[in-house]
Amino acid sequence: MIFCVMPKTQEKVKPPSLFIMKFNKALHVRSAFSCGFKPIDNFLKSSISEQIKNNLVTAWVAVEDSSSKSPVKGFYALNAHSISQAELPNLTKKITKENIPAIYLNALAVDKSYQGRGVGTALMVHAIKKSVEFSEQIGCAVIVLDVLVDGDDEVFTRRVDFYQTLGFKNIKSSDYPHRMHLSIADAKVSI
Amino acid sequence: MLHYTDSTAKTQERKSVRKEQRVKPSISDAIARAAMSVGMDESVFIVSAAYEKAIAIEKSQFSTSIDSEYFQQFSKVINTQGKRIKGLVEAEQKSRDILRDA
Numbered sequence: 001m002i003f004c005v006m007p008k009t010q011e012k013v014k015p016p017s018l019f020i021m022k023f024n025k026a027l028h029v030r031s032a033f034s035c036g037f038k039p040i041d042n043f044l045k046s047s048i049s050e051q052i053k054n055n056l057v058t059a060w061v062a063v064e065d066s067s068s069k070s071p072v073k074g075f076y077a078l079n080a081h082s083i084s085q086a087e088l089p090n091l092t093k094k095i096t097k098e099n100i101p102a103i104y105l106n107a108l109a110v111d112k113s114y115q116g117r118g119v120g121t122a123l124m125v126h127a128i129k130k131s132v133e134f135s136e137q138i139g140c141a142v143i144v145l146d147v148l149v150d151g152d153d154e155v156f157t158r159r160v161d162f163y164q165t166l167g168f169k170n171i172k173s174s175d176y177p178h179r180m181h182l183s184i185a186d187a188k189v190s191i
Numbered sequence: 192m193l194h195y196t197d198s199t200a201k202t203q204e205r206k207s208v209r210k211e212q213r214v215k216p217s218i219s220d221a222i223a224r225a226a227m228s229v230g231m232d233e234s235v236f237i238v239s240a241a242y243e244k245a246i247a248i249e250k251s252q253f254s255t256s257i258d259s260e261y262f263q264q265f266s267k268v269i270n271t272q273g274k275r276i277k278g279l280v281e282a283e284q285k286s287r288d289i290l291r292d293a
Contacts, residue, residue: 015286021293056252066293083255085262100266104252122286128279141269144255165278171265173257185273191283 015118018073019066020126023059025049029071035109037150043107044075051077057106060126062119074119076108076127078134081144083171083181101138102181103131105145124166128187135184143187144171147178195229198239198246210238 030045051057062074081104105127110119131143145168147159160180167190168180214222226236257265 015289017288018290019293020290062290063293079252081253081255083257083262083265085259086256098262098266100269102255106252118286118289121282122289125279125283125286126290166282167274167276167279171255171257172261173255176251176255179255181269183269183273185269185271186276187273187279189273190276190279 016114018062018064018114018119020060020062020123021066023048023052023061023075025052027069028061028063029069031071033072033075033111035115036112037109037148040107040109044072044109048075048077051079060123060130062110062114062123072111073114074108074110074123076123077106078127078130079104079106083142083144100142101140102142102144103134103140105131105143108145125191128166128182129191132184132187132191135188140184142181142183143168144179144181146176147180149178193229195231195236195239197231197235198243199235 030048033044034041048057048059052059057077057079059075059077061072063070063072081102083100083102085098108120108123108127110123128143131140134140145163147156147163149156163180166182167186168182171179171181173179222237223233226233229236231239
């Protein structure tokens with residue numbers, strides 16, 4: 001699952017205050033989470049624990065209460081990623097094998113009860129800050145994400161505009177037409 | 192004749208797991224036609240195509256492959272000094288009080 005969900009309404013209501021913490025299966029209740037896009041709900045409810053257990057992703061959740069069992073109101077997941085150059089069929093041409101280390105924003109979504117209140121943007125900023133922190137520890141040059149395509153062209157355009165506002169640019173790849181990237185260097189000087 | 196090979200053929204395991212699905216008739220017809228056109232048994236065709244897709248999806252979570260020429264450009268761009276992104280600065284300021292570290 002490689003999508004991000006955006007709220008369909010403008011952010012007008014008073015901003016809420018939530019706690020953000022690493023996902024804990026025992027503490028964070030996922031059964032009632034609904035962002036309006038079922039595959040993301042399913043990912044949170046059915047797949048994320050397994051992916052964390054297998055050390056494939058890490059996830060952060062936004063909750064109202066940090067000290068006891070609390071329902072998830074928003075979340076995002078990150079995993080290690082790399083950008084590589086496609087191999088050319090021309091065997092006579094020597095290609096220097098290089099990979100650019102990256103962080104992939106696997107999913108980001110907000111429960112319907114909190115949509116349109118800035119939580120999505122706050123999670124996005126938190127994910128970018130975390131990525132910058134990771135880059136200082138292990139070396140990483142870009143953050144990568146895929147823009148959700150759910151059939152609503154208008155909302156899709158708004159999503160792309162939103163990511164562009166945050167500095168994301170399209171990756172020119174025919175395999176991943178909706179994949180975007182933000183350089184860690186830009187993120188570092190911006191937040 | 193169109194060429195398509197079984198992407199699971201190299202996996203040296205016994206076929207011990209059974210998978211069954213209900214399919215819409217027109218989808219089933221299209222799959223059967225495509226399998227016939229490459230001279231492949233329908234069940235082998237379905238599993239092979241699904242397996243290919245599964246591998247591609249899993250791979251796309253962990254890597255992005257881009258054209259060699261663009262890769263060079265891309266490397267240069269991300270290695271330049273960072274630029275302050277106004278929208279990101281504003282987003283950070285606007286969302287500062289929404290999430291508190293627990």
